[in-house]
Amino acid sequence: MFNQLGLVGCGLMGGSFALALRRAGLVQRVVGYSKSPRTTERARQLGIIDTEAASALAAASGSDLVLVAVPVASTEATLKAIRHALAPHTLVMDVGSTKRDVVDAARRALQGQFGMLVPAHPIAGKEVSGIEHADADLYRGRQVILTPTEKTLSDQLQRATALWTALGCKVLHMSPEQHDAAFAAVSHLPHLLAFAAVNALCQQPEGQHYLGLAGSGFRDFSRIAASEPTMWRDILLANREEVLLQSSAFRRQLEALEQRIAAGDAEALEALIAQASQARAQWTMASHSNPT
Amino acid sequence: MFNQLGLVGCGLMGGSFALALRRAGLVQRVVGYSKSPRTTERARQLGIIDTEAASALAAASGSDLVLVAVPVASTEATLKAIRHALAPHTLVMDVGSTKRDVVDAARRALQGQFGMLVPAHPIAGKEVSGIEHADADLYRGRQVILTPTEKTLSDQLQRATALWTALGCKVLHMSPEQHDAAFAAVSHLPHLLAFAAVNALCQQPEGQHYLGLAGSGFRDFSRIAASEPTMWRDILLANREEVLLQSSAFRRQLEALEQRIAAGDAEALEALIAQASQARAQWTMASHSNPT
Numbered sequence: 001m002f003n004q005l006g007l008v009g010c011g012l013m014g015g016s017f018a019l020a021l022r023r024a025g026l027v028q029r030v031v032g033y034s035k036s037p038r039t040t041e042r043a044r045q046l047g048i049i050d051t052e053a054a055s056a057l058a059a060a061s062g063s064d065l066v067l068v069a070v071p072v073a074s075t076e077a078t079l080k081a082i083r084h085a086l087a088p089h090t091l092v093m094d095v096g097s098t099k100r101d102v103v104d105a106a107r108r109a110l111q112g113q114f115g116m117l118v119p120a121h122p123i124a125g126k127e128v129s130g131i132e133h134a135d136a137d138l139y140r141g142r143q144v145i146l147t148p149t150e151k152t153l154s155d156q157l158q159r160a161t162a163l164w165t166a167l168g169c170k171v172l173h174m175s176p177e178q179h180d181a182a183f184a185a186v187s188h189l190p191h192l193l194a195f196a197a198v199n200a201l202c203q204q205p206e207g208q209h210y211l212g213l214a215g216s217g218f219r220d221f222s223r224i225a226a227s228e229p230t231m232w233r234d235i236l237l238a239n240r241e242e243v244l245l246q247s248s249a250f251r252r253q254l255e256a257l258e259q260r261i262a263a264g265d266a267e268a269l270e271a272l273i274a275q276a277s278q279a280r281a282q283w284t285m286a287s288h289s290n291p292t
Numbered sequence: 293m294f295n296q297l298g299l300v301g302c303g304l305m306g307g308s309f310a311l312a313l314r315r316a317g318l319v320q321r322v323v324g325y326s327k328s329p330r331t332t333e334r335a336r337q338l339g340i341i342d343t344e345a346a347s348a349l350a351a352a353s354g355s356d357l358v359l360v361a362v363p364v365a366s367t368e369a370t371l372k373a374i375r376h377a378l379a380p381h382t383l384v385m386d387v388g389s390t391k392r393d394v395v396d397a398a399r400r401a402l403q404g405q406f407g408m409l410v411p412a413h414p415i416a417g418k419e420v421s422g423i424e425h426a427d428a429d430l431y432r433g434r435q436v437i438l439t440p441t442e443k444t445l446s447d448q449l450q451r452a453t454a455l456w457t458a459l460g461c462k463v464l465h466m467s468p469e470q471h472d473a474a475f476a477a478v479s480h481l482p483h484l485l486a487f488a489a490v491n492a493l494c495q496q497p498e499g500q501h502y503l504g505l506a507g508s509g510f511r512d513f514s515r516i517a518a519s520e521p522t523m524w525r526d527i528l529l530a531n532r533e534e535v536l537l538q539s540s541a542f543r544r545q546l547e548a549l550e551q552r553i554a555a556g557d558a559e560a561l562e563a564l565i566a567q568a569s570q571a572r573a574q575w576t577m578a579s580h581s582n583p584t
Contacts, residue, residue, distance in 0.1 A: 182505050186493065190509055224513055232569075257491075
């Protein structure tokens with residue numbers, strides 16, 4: 001049980017965390033701050049936070065739990081802004097989709113206090129953003145990756161693990177490097193491909209007409225293309241080496257398929273499709289008690 | 293109202309059509325045939341057909357409505373097999389995902405009777421196949437593209453339009469060429485990309501581990517990769533020119549994104565993502581009363 005959550009960034013991820021924490025009875029009070037005073041006010045009106053803070057520092061002051069839920073590119077400035085408010089036992093976490101850059105930023109910003117931070121990536125989200133879409137169920141049944149470093153205090157890691165577990169999540173520990181390599185493959189590349197596919201469609205003279213004909217396959221395939229541009233700009237840039245590696249691997253597989261199609265090689269084409277089809281049919285999402 | 297539906301091919305598409313037709317009270321009797329006697333038997337056991345036919349010809353005999361719901365590559369042989377059973381006013385339709393090849397095959401197979409066929413593509417499906425998944429609601433609220441040629445009899449086209457409309461579909465008429473160009477963009481390319489993405493993931497040494505970390509973005513993006521290999525082999529080959537054109541257009545957009553990422557050009561990258569994000573956020577699936 002925490003006395004006070006200092007929520008820095010009242011968006012979909014932060015707001016959903018506050019709601020989940022409240023519902024689980026794990027926090028007494030939530031003090032929130034967002035860059036836009038309007039957003040902070042809205043978070044209070046929606047009952048997601050109790051008190052509006054005038055600054056990130058004010059939100060962190062007196063909080064024994066601080067969640068930094070800002071665009072990853074703002075992590076360093078945010079941590080610098082709050083570091084003087086952090087009491088020795090404050091548990092600090094982020095929710096960024098990339099982890100090497102967050103860890104590097106935190107090392108610079110927090111210096112001697114770097115061990116207080118437990119870098120976290122809950123594998124949850126929506127293609128819509130903003131406090132209006134905050135949802136107490138967003139994290140339930142989902143995986144949360146914690147990426148401790150050699151400096152991370154082990155009791156902080158334990159508390160973070162217990163906290164996410166209490167919210168109904170399955171907690172995994174990985175290094176920041178392992179995390180970024182894995183999520184380049186299963187998340188960042190799919191987003192990149194969905195952006196490229198929608199752009200390719202819209203660039204065509206008949207693009208709008210074609211879009212009107214698209215069905216449920218396109219709907220699901222392209223859902224993530226509607227994601228928030230600044231967030232995804234930051235993710236793709238922060239993890240650029242891994243993303244470009246994955247994109248190259250993808251291109252090779254696309255070329256293999258294209259070559260079979262161009263050659264009319266039915267047997268080889270079917271073998272490649274069957275490989276994908278079987279792999280995807282066998283896959284089920286981990287800790288999947290609450291599909292959304 | 294039809295006296296008898298001759299269903300040639302008792303799979304997901306054909307079985308769902310029979311169920312929808314029955315429920316709408318538009319047919320008195322369904323005679324079915326599938327290449328595998330087991331499938332035909334199962335269709336009868338499930339109440340989807342009334343009578344098992346021993347051949348495609350037998351299913352078409354005495355039917356005033358014939359639905360050919362076989363893999364597109366089998367269309368020509370199937371139409372050849374049934375042509376002598378077609379009475380002058382029999383309405384013949386297919387449900388293939390490509391239309392130029394179906395029209396060419398039908399022209400060869402049906403010759404003087406070619407005008408009886410109304411080529412149809414209902415924009416509906418699932419990533420699972422087979423009679424067990426047949427669903428009376430599969431087509432409801434969906435678009436159906438009819439692709440008549442200069443030979444198609446206009447009363448057949450009218451009857452086909454009325455029939456699909458009565459099943460709750462929105463019917464559009466296009467040329468086979470327009471159809472194939474459009475569906476290369478909105479359906480065939482997304483499938484190709486999903487196959488390539490899943491193969492790229494699985495080829496990696498850590499692929500299985502990565503798959504275990506994937507969340508709902510990957511789930512939806514890759515759903516269509518589980519589609520039936522032989523069906524998609526045939527679609528990609530039948531529509532190869534258009535598919536390869538779309539794949540080239542996609543590659544150019546992917547390269548544009550990769551270049552911005554490699555150059556660290558945040559502004560240009562965000563602009564490209566924003567374009568995709570806005571286009572996808574504004575899109576809604578046409579005639580969408582029954583999302584599945």
